[in-house]
Amino acid sequence: MLRPIQRTCTTDNGGFSAQILSADNLMIQPLRTVHRRTFLALAFILPAILVAGLRARPPHVRPAFRVSDLPAGAYMVRESGGLWRKHAMQSMFYSMPDRPQDIYVALRPTQELNEPDLLLYWMTREPLGNTLPRDAQLVGEYAAGRAFLLPMGEKRSGYLVLFSLAHQLVVDSGTVEKLP
DSSP states (O other): OOOOEEEEEETTSSOOEEEEEESSSHHHHHHHHHHHHHHHHHHHHHHHHHHHHHHHOOOOOOOOOBSSSSOOHHHHHHHESSBBSOEEEEEEEEEEESTOOOOEEEEEEEEEEOSSEEEEEEESSOOTTTTTTOOOOEEEOOTTTTEEEEOOOOOOEEEEEEEETTTTTEEEEEEEEEOO
């Protein structure tokens, strides 16, 4: 059986005195001790579980780079690693023996691009700011390793632009020098 604890409370002027009988104090102290011990144990157990889980994960292996959507018989015209302004990306340009005027481009970023809804555009004039001009031509939805047919004009040079549809801004752009 719980015994009540007697406490005396007085006011500042000392004129009032009352006794408070409380059985709750007998319940609170053991619960505080249990909580303290539980949280101390969790402070060691949870990080140990996290570390064990991270070590048990299989290693992240990037698949070998393979250009998809490229017609059979295509040959590389040019390869560039410094084409883009903000991101390090390998740009490979391909052509066909029977259609040398058609140029395909495949992009391989060194690190994954984490921008949502990336679209690849072709422009004949340099992009200004973070907006996309009206004369930009959509090449396709960006995917690493996917080959895109570029809408080349007579100049055979222009700008590739990665545009985030979700953020409505230009993520990166690259200058394409005159291609053969």
